[in-house]
Amino acid sequence: MDMNIVDKQRLVVIGNGMAGMRTVEEILARSPGKFQITVFGAEPQPNYDRIMLSPLLAGDKTFDQIVLNSRQWYQDQNIELIAGEHVDWIDRERKLVRGAAGTERPYDLLLLATGSNPFVLPLPGKDLEGVITFRSVADVDDMLKVAGPGKRAVVIGGGLLGLEAAHGLNLRGMEVSVIHLMPTLMERQLDASAAHLLERKLTARGMNIYTGANTEAFLGDERVRAVKLKDGTEIPTDLVVMAVGIRPNSGLGRAVGLACERGIVVDDAMRTSDPAIFAVGECVEHRGQTYGLVAPIWDMARALADNITATAETAFVPAATGTRLKVSGIEMFSAGEFMGDKTTEDVVLRDGARGIYKRLVLREDRLVGVVCFGDASDAPWYFDLLRQGEALGELRETVIFGPVAASADTADSVMSLPDSSEICGCNGIKKGTILAAIAQHGLATIDDVRTRTKASASCGSCTGLVEGLLKGALGSAYAPAAVKPMCKCTSLGHDEVRRRIVGGKLKTIEDAMQILEWTTPDGCGSCRPALNYYMICAWPGEYVDDAQSRFVNERMHANIQKDGTYSVVPRMWGGVTSSTELRAIADVVDKYKIPTVKITGGQRVDMLGVKKEDLRDVWRDLNAAGMVSGHAYGKALRTVKTCVGSEWCRFGVQDSTALGITLERMTWGSWHPHKVKLAVSGCPRNCAEATIKDFGVVATEAGWDLHIGGNGGIKVRATDFLCKVTTEQEVLEYCGAFLQLYREEGRYLERTAPYVERVGVPYIQQKMVEDAANRSALYQRFMYAQRFAQSDPWAEQSGPAADVRQYSPMAEMV
Amino acid sequence: MDGMARDVFFTDVGALNDIPRLGARTVTTAEGDIAIFRNNQDEIFALRDRCPHKAGPLSQGIVHGRSVTCPLHGWVISLETGQAMGADSGCTHRFSVKLEDGRILLGIGAKP
Numbered sequence A: 001m002d003m004n005i006v007d008k009q010r011l012v013v014i015g016n017g018m019a020g021m022r023t024v025e026e027i028l029a030r031s032p033g034k035f036q037i038t039v040f041g042a043e044p045q046p047n048y049d050r051i052m053l054s055p056l057l058a059g060d061k062t063f064d065q066i067v068l069n070s071r072q073w074y075q076d077q078n079i080e081l082i083a084g085e086h087v088d089w090i091d092r093e094r095k096l097v098r099g100a101a102g103t104e105r106p107y108d109l110l111l112l113a114t115g116s117n118p119f120v121l122p123l124p125g126k127d128l129e130g131v132i133t134f135r136s137v138a139d140v141d142d143m144l145k146v147a148g149p150g151k152r153a154v155v156i157g158g159g160l161l162g163l164e165a166a167h168g169l170n171l172r173g174m175e176v177s178v179i180h181l182m183p184t185l186m187e188r189q190l191d192a193s194a195a196h197l198l199e200r201k202l203t204a205r206g207m208n209i210y211t212g213a214n215t216e217a218f219l220g221d222e223r224v225r226a227v228k229l230k231d232g233t234e235i236p237t238d239l240v241v242m243a244v245g246i247r248p249n250s251g252l253g254r255a256v257g258l259a260c261e262r263g264i265v266v267d268d269a270m271r272t273s274d275p276a277i278f279a280v281g282e283c284v285e286h287r288g289q290t291y292g293l294v295a296p297i298w299d300m301a302r303a304l305a306d307n308i309t310a311t312a313e314t315a316f317v318p319a320a321t322g323t324r325l326k327v328s329g330i331e332m333f334s335a336g337e338f339m340g341d342k343t344t345e346d347v348v349l350r351d352g353a354r355g356i357y358k359r360l361v362l363r364e365d366r367l368v369g370v371v372c373f374g375d376a377s378d379a380p381w382y383f384d385l386l387r388q389g390e391a392l393g394e395l396r397e398t399v400i401f402g403p404v405a406a407s408a409d410t411a412d413s414v415m416s417l418p419d420s421s422e423i424c425g426c427n428g429i430k431k432g433t434i435l436a437a438i439a440q441h442g443l444a445t446i447d448d449v450r451t452r453t454k455a456s457a458s459c460g461s462c463t464g465l466v467e468g469l470l471k472g473a474l475g476s477a478y479a480p481a482a483v484k485p486m487c488k489c490t491s492l493g494h495d496e497v498r499r500r501i502v503g504g505k506l507k508t509i510e511d512a513m514q515i516l517e518w519t520t521p522d523g524c525g526s527c528r529p530a531l532n533y534y535m536i537c538a539w540p541g542e543y544v545d546d547a548q549s550r551f552v553n554e555r556m557h558a559n560i561q562k563d564g565t566y567s568v569v570p571r572m573w574g575g576v577t578s579s580t581e582l583r584a585i586a587d588v589v590d591k592y593k594i595p596t597v598k599i600t601g602g603q604r605v606d607m608l609g610v611k612k613e614d615l616r617d618v619w620r621d622l623n624a625a626g627m628v629s630g631h632a633y634g635k636a637l638r639t640v641k642t643c644v645g646s647e648w649c650r651f652g653v654q655d656s657t658a659l660g661i662t663l664e665r666m667t668w669g670s671w672h673p674h675k676v677k678l679a680v681s682g683c684p685r686n687c688a689e690a691t692i693k694d695f696g697v698v699a700t701e702a703g704w705d706l707h708i709g710g711n712g713g714i715k716v717r718a719t720d721f722l723c724k725v726t727t728e729q730e731v732l733e734y735c736g737a738f739l740q741l742y743r744e745e746g747r748y749l750e751r752t753a754p755y756v757e758r759v760g761v762p763y764i765q766q767k768m769v770e771d772a773a774n775r776s777a778l779y780q781r782f783m784y785a786q787r788f789a790q791s792d793p794w795a796e797q798s799g800p801a802a803d804v805r806q807y808s809p810m811a812e813m814v
Numbered sequence B: 001m002d003g004m005a006r007d008v009f010f011t012d013v014g015a016l017n018d019i020p021r022l023g024a025r026t027v028t029t030a031e032g033d034i035a036i037f038r039n040n041q042d043e044i045f046a047l048r049d050r051c052p053h054k055a056g057p058l059s060q061g062i063v064h065g066r067s068v069t070c071p072l073h074g075w076v077i078s079l080e081t082g083q084a085m086g087a088d089s090g091c092t093h094r095f096s097v098k099l100e101d102g103r104i105l106l107g108i109g110a111k112p
């Protein structure tokens, strides 16, 4: 019998958010079995990374990816999680906590971590439907319900939060206006020069920025339809997001009589006026200060854990904090007294054309403030100088050029930072933590460090620093993981290149080659098509396809033959055609004297031997009869094979032809790591050979069986069974989700069969069968990308806007 | 300059800007097509549009550095020498070509 159980102190935590759970983690790290812990959270989700709500809104992350502590984690740690129940009352006399649903828990020690509430402007119309704040996953869900192309949004507040919301909604295709009361954006983080560059960048992305603008009312009957400004301007809109500030959520503390000012007052040990009750995070007020960023909250959590476990009598001392803007493609960092005053001097570097601005504020040879705009890669280094507060001395001359000027080697420069300096801004991981983990767990690779400490696991921009630490710690023993490089032009493997493209917001092939230090000036015939695809997949709607990095077939939208002529295959939706289509094909064959017409193995017609000069005319004639490119030439969606199904077949149990056509209409035009083929069979006799397709659907009496990863090519592979679904809508969602997962994770020229073997079927099931939210997010990303992919290249190439030069010789000499 | 050599005739075949960067265009001649390549540094090169392997149209390949990858089976051909690179061997005929005031002058009749 474990006698300790009886002795265990009961710790109850109110607030299942970032501060509360970080504190619990810190406590567990110090005294694993000391407390019997219960956590109440008003939100139904497990603890997630609130900072990452912006990438979630923008579609750069899924909810899964931002969960910090999964339900499994609570179980493993023996923590009772009561999620979805708001705590209404604390009986301090009886040391009892009571939730809104009546759940009661006694405590010995209580921790309040209730965060803050977004401030809502008390204006007419604030309660209209469609007027929301930006604080929780529920808010993001509300925004996404309205968000969409052609829809309009107004964001009130041009601070950090407001601009991140505006960016996300802009990426979702909305027309976004930002209304800001002050004359310049983000005046709490940026000086006027940097704010001006920022405004220019946002305007260039199609946002309307109103500065010095005062909101008067929200107009509408039930739903908001416009925002009215004091000067009379009315801005029509479908959605209003208020991001005008936060207020400590100290209501519960106040109600039960704890000492409160703006927040719940705590001492240096994070104890409230009741010695049995601690508080942490945005709900507290410490020496007159309240907080709204995580860095000081992590310090609070450490101090609190030391005190509550009696490990040490650490006092919470607020340190300088820096802020970054998480808007892709716009780097911005600021910290300290960036505005300067009479006693300070500035060192400024400005490159207007490249949109780069750096301002260092010095007082008596010490760095006291910094603003970096356009290029924030040196921010951690400046931030460190600022916090150390030492005299710059000789460094003063080159300090504006960053650490590279100060030291030639990253491994050296990162090793020279103090242990307390933050390496990974996304996850708040310090150098000392990483080095300790390397030593303690014998970590040897970047991936090891990522899984163990989370450093560089989010945006990836600090990967170089982490690698520097590995090098520094392990010396010559450090052997970067032996991955197969993409090609001779780089030492990086496909997966690493992709994470850096996404994490580092690399949006052109040139940028990727430069930042990832390609060894050749413009790559080779193998990496360029791969990079072009990775860009298309990562930045739908933004990236401009690079024809010169396409294999000839994808550049000419036809298959090159051994004699240099081309073959042309129009799409026949689900293998169904008509006399009009067949007549048009026959006419084209006669008119352009096409030597061979063949039925392909993919249920459509191939015209072989078309001369390059005739391609555009052939396409124009086929387009005129309603036909579009079949992408028989592309690393793209090829065919959706169907059988006749229930409409005619005496065995058919579902309408496989109709579903096949719907699937092809949904998926045509999509680009992939390799070609992708689908099929739908109307009964288990499987005449459409669905079980050797990339995604196969087989009808049953009850619905549809879904299969993945089949291949009929060089190495035949039958599909793996994924799951059963009942409705057509589900088939569409699962199909889109699977294709998107493959698009995002498949390596260029890896078909679904080797992909599925590499990651394993259980992994795919976990990602898109068990996790409904992730499935829906994948599906939505697929459908979003399709908005830009579904335009017929034949129509484009035979239309007036096409660059026709490639179809004809530049000169003839006889 | 070899451009002045007596037996080479330079003909204006078009403007540099008629060829996309990292791309190629062809010039038709009685003896078959000649491919004119433009790389990222705006250097131009001219080769017979026939791969030494199985006569693939090099003008349809992917241009990188000073080489082109053939579209049919992926051989890499040097634009400077016409030689197949790496393990493959074979050579494609090359032609003199020069750039004057943004115009491309192709030299035919010389064996450089």
Ligand code: SRM
Pocket (backbone or CB within 6 Å): A559, A560, A561, A567, A569, A598, A599, A600, A601, A602, A603, A604, A606, A630, A632, A638, A639, A675, A677, A692, A710, A711, A712, A713, A714, A715, A751
């Ligand atoms: C036209 C067609 C043969 C036919 O006359 O029926 C064909 C023709 C070619 N196939 Fe295929 N495949 C055709 C159906 C297939 C099928 C059958 C199917 O889709 O049901 C398969 C096996 C199924 C599969 O993909 O899993 C097939 C497996 C391949 C492979 C091997 C792929 C693999 O993963 O192992 C290649 C090589 C490659 O892609 O790298 C290939 C490559 C080719 C290429 C593109 C070779 C090339 O690179 O030039 C051929 C182009 C000929 C042309 O110019 O049109 N073709 N190819 C079929 C076009 C279907 C369509 O309507 O789009």
Ligand SMILES: Cc1cc2nc3c(=O)[nH]c(=O)nc-3n(C[C@H](O)[C@H](O)[C@H](O)COP(=O)(O)OP(=O)(O)OC[C@H]3O[C@@H](n4cnc5c(N)ncnc54)[C@H](O)[C@@H]3O)c2cc1C
Pocket (backbone or CB within 6 Å): A014, A015, A016, A017, A018, A019, A020, A040, A041, A042, A043, A050, A051, A052, A053, A054, A085, A086, A087, A088, A113, A114, A115, A116, A134, A135, A136, A161, A164, A249, A252, A280, A281, A282, A283, A291, A292, A293, A294, A295, A297, A324, A326
């Ligand atoms: C969109 C967005 C972007 C951000 N970006 C950054 C950034 O880039 N950098 C940065 O440093 N910070 C950023 N922040 C701020 C950061 O997220 C917060 O500082 C941090 O989450 C505060 O942690 P907390 O635990 O105090 O509050 P929260 O994380 O809000 O947690 C409080 C929790 O308590 C629950 N709760 C409240 N009252 C009760 C009750 N009575 N009973 C039960 N549960 C209750 C709430 O539902 C909530 O889940 C961002 C915030 C947002 C919203």
Ligand code: SF4
Pocket (backbone or CB within 6 Å): none
């Ligand atoms: S099997 Fe496919 S690749 Fe081989 S010859 Fe036939 S069409 Fe060409």
Ligand code: FES
Pocket (backbone or CB within 6 Å): B051, B052, B053, B054, B055, B056, B070, B071, B072, B073, B074, B075
């Ligand atoms: S013809 Fe050029 S590689 Fe085969």
